[in-house]
Amino acid sequence: MSASDRRSAPRLVRALAEFWRRYRKNRSGLVGLALVCGFLLLAVLAGAIAPFAPLDTKTGAPFEPPGPIHYFGTDDLGRDVFGGVVYGARVSLAVGFLAAITSTIIGIIIGAVAGYFSGWIDDLLMRVTEMFMVIPVFVLALLLVALFGPSVSNVIIVISILSWPGTARLVRADFLSLKSREFVEAARSLSAGHVDIIFSEILPNALAPVIITASLRVATAILIEAGLSFLGFGDPNTISWGLMLYWAQNFIRHAPWMAIFPGLAISLTTLAFNLMGDGLNDALNPRLKER
């Protein structure tokens, strides 16, 4: 085992280098990656970047237009809009990443089990998947958050539970075609267990589309969270871009900056993850490799 570890480490490095060489070629992918890194920095360093805490009222007069002290102006209670936009990155990114990761894991497990074992397990799991595919995600998310209470963790859980079917179907399709290939037969003849075959033999070969989908799902999750908060069903005690837009609704004519900047932030973050998905698609999609 240790011998193969030593051999596989450089192989991983080489694979990553090869991946980066391909990813680098895609300009929009690079822009997306840079933007994502920028927003991550914003989220991590929020305390150092924002001159005012986002929920502090009376940091200035109400409805101050953007200026040298309040870069993005102030809202009806004199809260600093710039501070809100900076701190808001935390909720959006946390929800986006955690929901994307959790739903991807759920999707991988369900898809892998269905595709690997096939038969009645596959039938059952696919019926369940179909059911989740016709359920309107945002509508049910709204319903669940309204009934179970609007907190950031509830929002993450709800989005995760509702958005795995896409991943499950991708993984299942790959497993169906990969499980009868020679390398899997070889592993089986060496009496490898099911779990071992699923996770260390087949899964690594089925990961590319899953990663691309996960990147796009971060964007979707961020949009869903913002939408819920905008309707007043987000966490009322944590600053988020959607919540800021919810506050802004009544003052659009009066103080348009209250709405403009948080919305720009949502759009840019979502765009960044979509661009990254495009870049990953070009770098990982085997069909394009041949060109």
Add this chain to the structure above:
Amino acid sequence: MSLPYYILKRALQAVPLLVGVVVINFIIIHLAPGDPVLVIAGEYGTTPEYLAAMRAKMGLDKPLSVQLLVYLKTILTGDLGHSFVWNQSVLRIILEFVPATLLLMGSSLILSVLIGVPLGVWASRKPYSLMDNTITTVSLAGYSIPVFWLGIMSILLFSVRLKWLPTQGMASIASGYTGGAYILDIARHLVLPASVLALAQLALITRLTRASLLEVMSLDFITTAWSKGLGENWVIFRHGLRNALLPIVTIIGLQVGYMFGGAILTETVFAWPGMGRLMLRALSTRDYPLIMGMFVVITVMIILVNLLTDILYAVLDPRVRIAKK
């Protein structure tokens, strides 16, 4: 497999799907904290006797399994229950709000297909050219913008600044418009919300058309068409696009569910009197029968649209009927 048989099979497959959705819906509502009786009774002051009577009236005193069976049975007969908040049949309340939402969603769907498909064709003509890159990037931006923010910004620009279009509602109140003037008034109110809701769809359809067309255009039968000396337009539209549109039909079916979410948000921004606003009202009053009824109606609509697109696909492409046994 003959076409009628295929349609029947797909329709039958939709039934367990529907039952499953109803059960999930029921379980969620009953797991949720909060007592609808207390919410309703709250306004009138409560005595234990009154609460018990209310519970019995709403059927909430029976065990959950009984409630579920009763609910399934009544839904299958087309009865969605009674809203105690509105003191009206749930179905009647929903039917009152459905047309506005359908008008909004329908017109933005038409808009997005009419603009999205030609844009996609245009982009695919010279892949990776300046035009293609511009269209691809702009459409990516199109579905990155949250629909409600786009709504707010369009109100700011077109209503507040330019004063071209009305901001709120579906018709001018107390205008007394009738006939043609009334329809024109609604159309003027529809322009902004429908365009805003259409953008994300439009962007997706553009990208899909492009990708699908690029794939089709590399197939052998297209090369044959070129070699026969057919004109560019003929090859693209009569041979390429006809085949490239197939996956788009499916995607439109799948996107309807997503569109409902967009519609709720759009209706909120534009005060459009449709199901989205009804849903928010039902949620804030914890009107359980109405919430459950709306969820069922929305899901039935999605299942129906999916069924329709499946059938359309089978009509357009006979291979589906043979391949998918």
